[in-house]
Amino acid sequence: MITIEICIGSACYVKGSNQAVTILQTLLKDKQWEDKVEIKGSFCMQSCQGGHGLGIKINGRQMLGVGLHNIQEVVEEEVLALLS
Template identity: 60%
Template sequence: MVTVEVCIGSACYVKGSNEVVTILQELIKEKGWEDQVNVKGAFCMQVCTQGLGLRVNGKQLLGVGLHNVKEVLLQEITAALA
């Protein structure tokens, strides 16, 4: 099981973390990962200046924004499932 944590703190929310959740849910459905990926909300990850707060299996992802989130999550989740 892969765990993806999305920061729902105020700074990340303003940057679009709610949209990230929607993108992530669509990606999971598109790839058929419903039984393999668990999505969780998390509070501040202290990376606000380096992009949205996202972790995959505890690995902090940096430099992620709405412009590249789908590609980054696809790469990270695929690698974690391998």
């Protein structure tokens, strides 16, 4: 099972983490990955404080530079690599 953690702290929430969850839920449904990938909320990853975008980890690996503009592409690429 691949785990995606998304920061739901106040700063990331303001930057759209709630929208990111919706985007990823749609992606998982469209790709039929619901039984292979789970999405979890997480508290502060300090990603936004460092200017690295939304706080998101995939299987514990911090993803940098992720925002609403590219979250779908970044996650899709990473999940595909992990599934292969």
